[in-house]
Amino acid sequence: MPTPDRTSLEEIVQAGRDILESAGLDGLTMQAVAARVGVRPPSLYKRVRNREDLIGLITEATARELSAELARLQAGGDVHAELAAMAHAFRAFAHARPAAFALIFGRRADQARPTVAALAELAAPLLRVTERLAGAAHALPAARTVTAWLYGFVTMELAGAFNLGGDVGEAFEFGIARLTETLAPRDVRQAP
Template sequence: MARAGLTAERVTIAGAELADEVGLDRVTMSQVARRLGVKDASLYSHVRNLEDLRGRIALLAADEKTVLIAEATAGRAGKDALVAFADAWREYAHRHPGRYTATQTPIQIDPELAAKAPGPRRAVELTYGMLRGYGLTEPDLTDAVRLLRSTFHGFVALEAAGGFGHERSPQQSWTRALDALHALLEHWPPSREGASS
């Protein structure tokens, strides 16, 4: 019987493609096997189980997303960098919805596998680097990074969930949100404990 030339990576890619087409929660071992022209039991030589496959898809996606963001922000600074970063993030989520949702699953990944994936670490560096120009210092820097990531992720998640009505295009709201975040980063409010207005 001719061999199919399976490998953990090919299985992961097939799973990622399937995730983008039908949604991450519809990625099953059987479907991935069918797409590869193979019986489902054959996959278990390359991938531990479904959860492992999901983790691999998540790592793949994190790496891809990080690379795109790195390319988009290379050589840019200030608002240019912010917009490039955010647009690359959002575009990845649009282009690869299944992969993107995989990046947001509580990480339950084989540690040894995760160790050789440069994605997450690099993503953190990129975000901090992008903010360097705004002159923030810790702990404001960390807070700003978290705010940006929250907003980017929240926006594309709501967009994907159909959370925005049709009265105004998401693109316009997105552009304005980036304007607003840029303004906010330039005038980051000083830390005051008990002030309320």
Template sequence: MTPTIPSTRRQQIVEAARRLLEEQGPTALSMRNVAAEIGIRAPSLYEHVTDKRALESAIIADALNEQATAQSTFLASYQGDDPLMGMAMNYRDWALAHPHLYRLIYSRDLDRDELAVAEAEQHAARPLRSLTRGDVPASRAIWSFAHGMVSLELADRFPPDTDVDELWRRGMRALGTMLA
């Protein structure tokens, strides 16, 4: 079987749900829509996922893993002289490319009791931690800044006169002093 064809019904459901979310936003992510997307009725979904929240958790786990892969791939091939700023831009670019997905990820508590979610969380934190050479508090503070920036940008919360690039530059330069 080819990788683009989901091997299980559950996987097919999760992928359809994510597609709806990314292309049409959170209001399109209804059980009815997801079911219609794969040609069945809504109640049938409950044979494969516990409820809507579990479906969202599956999307979140997939997304965190993808983001982690994007970051470690970026880091492995980075050639410039400011990998920290590079990672910040990589984080931002991923979020802006998947705005609805990013908002879902941080819209609620993580279901850490679901193994796939707990693993994905660990996975997602690894690339930045490797960059701070194991300084975990520093990596978490940098993550907080990046998340705040992306979150405010996605919600259009910066006043219209804001030079967002400048905020990233100044913020990341200042935060980089944590590592010296």
């Protein structure tokens, strides 16, 4: 008689995501995940080959979660408000899941990277907004510019690198406003 499945891949990945945030990447072990889902470590290997695969699954799940959040914000309305909403969602996500955020956007040899398909899905909402903002010919460079600024700002914020005083939230709003303004085509910006 086969042994019953005591956990699912979804439960394993979610446990891994929770451990990642509470204990960091070094604390994300197969033993810790097994304990969290209530099975013995060898039982995990029925669902996940090894720790590296688990990290890859966590990275993919995280990218999909952020992608869904950004896609949800697309209402087809004011492009400036839409870009601002996406920027705020990106920032909030990074604050809520900083370790997972680092998996998506960080680059370390020992970390799994999201697949190209997951990254394309993650980029799609922003590309649609930047196309409306900067035009089809400039959508990709505009999306890269916005992503680079957001990543840089949020990474510095999470690291506590803004030490010169002032309101960090106000600086974030300033950056969003200037990016939106700058990415609009010149003829639109110069119109009376």
